[in-house]
Amino acid sequence: MKEAKIYTQEELRFLELLAREFPTVQAAGTEIINLQAIMNLPKACEHFISDVHGEHEAFRHILNSCSGVVRERIDALFGNSVSTPDRDQLATLIYYPKDKLKLILPTLQDPEEWYRITLRRLVELARAVSSRYSRSKVRKALPPEYAYIIEELLHTHSEEVDKHDYFEKIIATVIEIDQAEGLIQALAGLIKRMAVDHLHLVGDIFDRGPRADVILDDLMNYHSVDVQWGNHDILWMGAASGSRTLVATVLSNSIHYNNLEVVERGYGISLRPLSVFANEVYKDCDVSCFTVKLAGEEAEACSEKDKLLSARMHKAITVILFKLEGQKILRHPEYGMEDRLLLDKIDYERRQITIGDTTWPLADVDFPTVDPADPYTLTPEEDSVIRQLTESFLHSEKLQAHVRFLFSKGSFYKIYNGNLIFHGCVPMTPEGELLSFRLGGKERRGRSLFDYADKSARKAYYLKPGSPEKEAGMDFLWFLWAGRNSPLFGKDRMTTFERRLIRDEAAWAEPKNAYYRLYQEKSVCEMLLAEFGLSGPHCHIINGHVPVKAGKGESPIKGGGKLIVIDGGFCKAYQATSGIAGYTLIFNSHSYRMVAHQPFAGREKALRENFDITSTPEVFERLESRMKIRDSDIGRELKAQADELKKLLQAFRDGAVKEDHRR
Numbered sequence: 001m002k003e004a005k006i007y008t009q010e011e012l013r014f015l016e017l018l019a020r021e022f023p024t025v026q027a028a029g030t031e032i033i034n035l036q037a038i039m040n041l042p043k044a045c046e047h048f049i050s051d052v053h054g055e056h057e058a059f060r061h062i063l064n065s066c067s068g069v070v071r072e073r074i075d076a077l078f079g080n081s082v083s084t085p086d087r088d089q090l091a092t093l094i095y096y097p098k099d100k101l102k103l104i105l106p107t108l109q110d111p112e113e114w115y116r117i118t119l120r121r122l123v124e125l126a127r128a129v130s131s132r133y134s135r136s137k138v139r140k141a142l143p144p145e146y147a148y149i150i151e152e153l154l155h156t157h158s159e160e161v162d163k164h165d166y167f168e169k170i171i172a173t174v175i176e177i178d179q180a181e182g183l184i185q186a187l188a189g190l191i192k193r194m195a196v197d198h199l200h201l202v203g204d205i206f207d208r209g210p211r212a213d214v215i216l217d218d219l220m221n222y223h224s225v226d227v228q229w230g231n232h233d234i235l236w237m238g239a240a241s242g243s244r245t246l247v248a249t250v251l252s253n254s255i256h257y258n259n260l261e262v263v264e265r266g267y268g269i270s271l272r273p274l275s276v277f278a279n280e281v282y283k284d285c286d287v288s289c290f291t292v293k294l295a296g297e298e299a300e301a302c303s304e305k306d307k308l309l310s311a312r313m314h315k316a317i318t319v320i321l322f323k324l325e326g327q328k329i330l331r332h333p334e335y336g337m338e339d340r341l342l343l344d345k346i347d348y349e350r351r352q353i354t355i356g357d358t359t360w361p362l363a364d365v366d367f368p369t370v371d372p373a374d375p376y377t378l379t380p381e382e383d384s385v386i387r388q389l390t391e392s393f394l395h396s397e398k399l400q401a402h403v404r405f406l407f408s409k410g411s412f413y414k415i416y417n418g419n420l421i422f423h424g425c426v427p428m429t430p431e432g433e434l435l436s437f438r439l440g441g442k443e444r445r446g447r448s449l450f451d452y453a454d455k456s457a458r459k460a461y462y463l464k465p466g467s468p469e470k471e472a473g474m475d476f477l478w479f480l481w482a483g484r485n486s487p488l489f490g491k492d493r494m495t496t497f498e499r500r501l502i503r504d505e506a507a508w509a510e511p512k513n514a515y516y517r518l519y520q521e522k523s524v525c526e527m528l529l530a531e532f533g534l535s536g537p538h539c540h541i542i543n544g545h546v547p548v549k550a551g552k553g554e555s556p557i558k559g560g561g562k563l564i565v566i567d568g569g570f571c572k573a574y575q576a577t578s579g580i581a582g583y584t585l586i587f588n589s590h591s592y593r594m595v596a597h598q599p600f601a602g603r604e605k606a607l608r609e610n611f612d613i614t615s616t617p618e619v620f621e622r623l624e625s626r627m628k629i630r631d632s633d634i635g636r637e638l639k640a641q642a643d644e645l646k647k648l649l650q651a652f653r654d655g656a657v658k659e660d661h662r663r
Contacts, residue, residue, distance in 0.1 A: 004654040023660035039630035044197030048585035050544030054209025055570040058600035064095035068615040088610035097188040122187040129194040203230025203423030213266035227410035231488040238477035248321040278312035287311035326376035343375035412454035425515040522560030
């Protein structure tokens, strides 16, 4: 007879806590069976998106279409039985159910017949996309008000003789009591929910496009998501933390690209202190170097008075920015950026500046707030303006909610199902070694650098205002944004000064870190994966940040298939560079698939003309056998849970833990 196990006090405490949830042998055994069954289901679909840059309409369409997965399933099910126009309409209905119903219903001669046909198709599609999941998971995803009806429809096949009348009667009753629209919307939501199990947003939600706040609202409502912070995200996170330098950067960028809708309308931040200051101090100044980028209808709609005010505001906040950046560089010699102290290098008489070994003519030296003898000190008026603006960022409830979400669901990098996911780069030397930074009194490189960056970002936001640790954290966020070879910026220098004040574009060069050359080599990518504890044939680095020049033949697949660049190219300004609207990535139980997208024509065109983004999927790596949940990170967690429950079963049988049949 097998002797009873001797348990430590720590083991008993844990098992007794576990027994509160599973109080009997039967309860524990049932859960083990359930976990083992789940582990044998196929791994669900992961969706990777990057660099959406405020383009909320294109982002929402990609999210709703699941990068073409929804349309693919529609064509697979109905390609031989439903016309292309009807499949187009069905896809748009799933993407935008509420708005599309408003357009369709007034055009129908027989709404009841359309409801019957549409509901049958939606049920069939929902059944197909949910087949890889357990009933329990599908049940949890159902909207409560339609949960019973949808569950019955999913598990009742109309072609079964005994169930045909039952199925049809449910549909008929739904239509009869005017619940068809609600059920259509619920089924559309379920289809999208089941088509993709988890979303990875690989950085750069903010800047360039009009409404990053709308994208974050969508992400906060998404069923399962993680975010890897991009340089533009860190910029806004730092501004929301109270960094005056990053507030100035956000506003300088937003004014320059005429992208103030998200600042003023999205986050309710008033720019009146800046506009009043700029109109007073810069009213007689040359602001020609600070004209705002306007195109098309924007340029026609903007009056000369508004253009002049915008240029004054742009110059005023940019000068404040140059001063604040200089203060950071002086405070942190460990950043190694003394050569970026430029305000003190201006030769006002000759209207020129010497940077390194080169002297450049300056297009503008009219800076009424800059004291050549003390160029990095703010005037009292500048100090007041930036303090007021920073307070507005700190007190924007919506911005603060979004940034808290980015901290709760985000991180500097993520390791997930064998993939290393981060936005920018692992800084490297030209010789292929990990580049070292002396930060916090220690040398940091590779993974230790990433871990330090993650912790520092959280300190910048969460620590007590005014504390040295918080101030140091906010300074480091600026380094991540613009620092030499930072893992989010990945360049030798950010030439904002040169771009605004020097006409010669040769001065604008921003050399990239060696990473962006070396990642073409498979051995380098494998070395970087090993640095983060990863190895194997299906492990990859997944990046955003740098647009892929697909129009010039560049491939998003680097390093012999070990590194994938998925800069989404959502931002219209980057599409001339990329030649397309970028890439997204799908990783399901069978394969990795890159999806190349053409530019989005707009939500209204999609709704009225059933216009979809033209997406071209390409499988670039197939798995040897279908990946099961047991092979995934979630599977390893489930196995650990099952092992713990097996220990509880043994403890019940040994009498070390007592069953409680009252529960």
